Amino acid sequence: MRGLIADILPFSVSDGPGIRTSVFFKGCPLRCAWCHNPEDQLPGRQVMVRFSACLRCGACSVCPGGARGSAGEYDMTRCTGCGTCVSLCPAGACRMHGQYMDAEEVASRVLRDRPFFRSRGGATLTGGEPLSQAAFARDVAQRLHAEGVHVLVETCGFVPWEAFQAVLPFVDGFLYDWKITDPQAHRHWTGQDNRLILNNLRRLDREGADIVLRCPVIPGVNDTQAHFRGIGQLTEELPRIRHVDILPYHPLGNDKRGQLGLEKDGFHAPDAADVLSWKEQLQRLCCVPVRT
Template identity: 40%
Template sequence: MTGIVTDIQRFSLHDGPGIRSTVFLKGCHLHCAWCHNPETIGLSPELLFYAQNCIGCGECVEVCPEQNHHFDSNGSHRIAREHCRACGICSGRCPASGLRIAGKRMKVEGVMAEILEDEAFYHEGGGVTLSGGEPVIQAKFAREILQACRNAGIHTAIETTLCYPWSRLEPLLPALDLVIFDIKAFDSGLHRRYTGADNHWLFKNLALLNRSGKALIARTPLIAGINDSVAEIEKIVAVLKPLRHLLYYEFLPYHPLGTGKYAALGLPAPRLRAPDAETLRLLADTALSAGMKLLINGTEEHHEIQQPIGTLA
């Protein structure tokens, strides 16, 4: 079985308990305005061009069989992306890390070989997390990786939107220890507007996950002026409170981490910002006063409340 993998990130500390390997699968049906990994949205491999690294050697112009690379008279480097088939010839020849293909076809065995290089960490409380993109877009591939991890005694987690029918997730559950899901907005109009998808599946799936007994972690990306209101957080908390196996709730204040990737894909970068410190504290108080165990994945601006708040299970 093969699938398209964007990256396998080793020694990851933010994708579940312990030191983990995070496998990023390509493809997502949502288009969140704040996406940190825009190169994982499309299902097919894509060319990234890092203009700041380009030394203008012209090697890519020479080797591209489609003649997609051009230098304008003012020296600027243009790529005819519409004709690019992501063959990787130019990125393989670039001497300056100016070009990279996001997404490569891998076999489950190849993914496992990379994962098992860090096996020692998995037996010390770490594990493997499938992320994306949306891992269930490649559901069979995801299931085989999870099952291979399970067979090797490795703790498994998935980072998922839950915005799809239950039948997509259910086959993965036997080999999953932990489901990390986003609850981006309670208001369905808001959710549709900023992610391109309705959130009704999310609520249905949460009810079923609650019955499954699976360990859960909930996360909300917080974006100033979009979902950083007390009313939104109150409603989200009301959804989360009945979840018997929720380990904790995490705030993810927006960080412009992925903006360079937008430029590398030839896309306009989102102009968003995190809630200010006062708003963040108000939202944290809202969740804490409702009895949530809360973690804030902070930015430098919010350093003073970066640490876990409340008691973690």
């Protein structure tokens, strides 16, 4: 089976225990305003342009979509992903992001890193949203599971329950994003409300899955007592949540937003005192360990 992969990165130490290889699936059903992988949102290949490397030569002005001007100006909303500019650009400023791969190819790429996994590491399927390509994710997970590799899935949870059912037998745990407790605010900041996400989280818990709740905290969006209380209540209600990870906002996505022709996201990184305060508040409210 083939699927669309954004990237495969070895030596990750932030996507689960030990040293892991992270497989980034392309395509996500949410549009989180603070997303640090905006290049992985669309479910198709797309061009990214390092405008700082552009020579303004105008070679890409033949763009059939009318996205590129003769002096290097651009409107990437008109890009159709045809790849013409990638082949013409003399500066290497344009690149195509995303490639179609076989599940077998993905698994063998991960297995090359197996010596580094030792007893705690493994593979993490992330993205984007890996379960938006559920059959492909299942195929990859099944192949790795058969080789004895520890497999985690990092998910936004906004997928049909059947997507979870597909991978459950081949996955050792889930890194489950919980972004905003209030459904209306969730819709405002991510494009969708959180009811499906909450239902899937509860079902996963009933299935006995191993769950780490991953909570991005964005100043001015969800650094509120009400949301923190909501996280605490989830840890009391759902016994399979092993711990809570705080993911403080990081402006990492802004450079990539620029390469996609998008404005900066407009958020500001918290300072160390903010992060410590969030951790202390959550430690008081949660019945499982809270990590940063």
